[in-house]
Amino acid sequence: MKKLVTGIAMLLTGYAGFAADYFVKSEKEFTEADKHAIAGDNIIIANGSYAPWTVKFTANGSALRPIVIKAQDAGKVIFSGEVTQTIFKITGNYTQLQGLNFNNCILNKANGKNGLLIDLNNTKHSRITNCTFQKNSAKVQFMPLVIISGEGEHNQVDHCSFISNQDEQDLQVQINSPKFPTYTLISDNLFSDKDKVSWKVFNGGECVQIGQDPVLKGTAMAKTTVRNNQFIRCNGEGEVISNKSSGNNYTNNYFEDCQGELVMRGGHDCLIDSNQIKGGTGGIRINGSGHVITNNIISGVRTGIRLMYGMSKGKTETGFYVAATNCVISNNHISKADVGILVGDNKNQDWTGKFDTNKYPSRVIQDIPPADNQFKNNDFTDTKQTIVYK
Structure with a gap:
């Protein structure tokens, strides 16, 4: 049953078992709908081109009856302009x-606020x-299009397309300790044709970033x-996926012709399983x-897997980079690479003056080597050097 957001029409939504469109x-009409929507209702945005809105949706659905905010026809509700x-x-x-x-x-x-397309904030099961x-872009470095933020859980981004966006981060799970989202699922999305950022320091152009510090x-x-995403x-930038938190899973993703890597920039105890990099x-x-x-499965790259030096090791020492330790590297197939597995990259890299040592009380030289890692049943074909230690 389709309804305008006026008068008596909204009162009908209060009856048990009744779902309204x-x-x-x-x-204004969207905000009015938010005041009256209940579990099972649909909020349908009319086809058309819109300047950016600024709306907050607070109503709650349920596991069996979510509230759906949707385009009248998929793809025909278009938001464009400065945000x-x-x-x-x-x-x-x-x-x-x-x-x-x-x-x-x-x-x-502007006015102390940041432009953002979508924020799932403190929500659960959304x-x-x-x-x-x-073709979205950012005028300021490190601005994401979509974030999952606050103390939410079991939220999901799936079957979306991120195409030809520039100078921004596509999707960010925001880690602000002690409260941050958990059990987020990012699946079956397409990320494609993302040009190198224009910033002086080539950073802030990740497709997916899980954590920021x-x-x-x-x-x-x-x-x-x-899982199941295409890149x-x-x-x-150099980090197509940037992991900066712990306990995350990266599985069955496909990467093709990317000028960057799947990167464990920080964090611990993550699973990187059954991805293909071509x-x-x-x-x-x-x-x-x-x-x-x-x-x-990794093919046609300079180096298949790199284990890095750090300024510290383990989970309790503070280091701007933490050395790769106690990792298991097994059953990977690497082909047509210059180096299959490099154990010990960025040895003695000097970071003096490149980060705030007051904020980050870390040594500035990457001189702690990878240690106590296990290498089992990895397979190499047409690879110039299989495992190299530095």
Whole structure:
């Protein structure tokens, strides 16, 4: 039953078992629908092109009856233009955002606020699905399009497309200890055609970032799963996926011709399993302890797997980089590489003046080698050097 968001129509939603469709064409109508929506209702945004909204959705669905916010027709609700606040901030539980198109949005900062397309904030069991994010950009470094934030759990981003976005981070799970999201699922998305960032320091162009501070918050157990995604020609920076927290799983993802790697920048006890990396500059880079890197297929890169030196080791010492220790590297197949597995990259790298030692009380030389790692049943073909120790 489709309803306008006015008058008596909204009163009908209060009856038990009744589900309403709210048809909205403006921020005002959307906000009014939020006041009255109950589990099982649909909020349908009329087809059309819109300047960015600034709306917050607080209503709660249920496990069996989520509230769905969706385009009238998938892909035909298009948001474009300068964004200086959050377009959709979802705080209600069991809410689904579906079928929206964000095209040529320009993220910026104004009046102390940051432009953002979607924020799943403190919500549980909410979902972003079948949305398109294309040709969006940021005017300030380190600005994401989509974030999962606050003390949420079991939220999901799936079957979305992130295409030709520039100078931004596509998707971020925000780790602000002691409260941060857990059990996030990022699955079946496409990330493609991301050009190198234009920033002076080539950083801030990740497709997926799980955590932001690997030095002080890397031990946070985010327990995120990133699976069944495709990364095609993702060249924004050296970290296509940037892991900066602990207990995360990266499984069955496909990378092709990316100028970057699947990177454990920090954190511990992550699983990197059954990913395929074809072409590009590199494969998997490892800092931290207790990771399991297994069953991955890597071909046509300079180095398949790199285990890095650090300024510290283990989970209790503070280091701007933590040496790769106590990891298991097993059953990986590496072909057509210059080096299959490199144990000990960035030896004696000097970081003097490159980070704030007051904020990060770390030594500045990467001189602690990888240690106590296990290498089992890895297979190499057409690889110039199989395992190299530095």
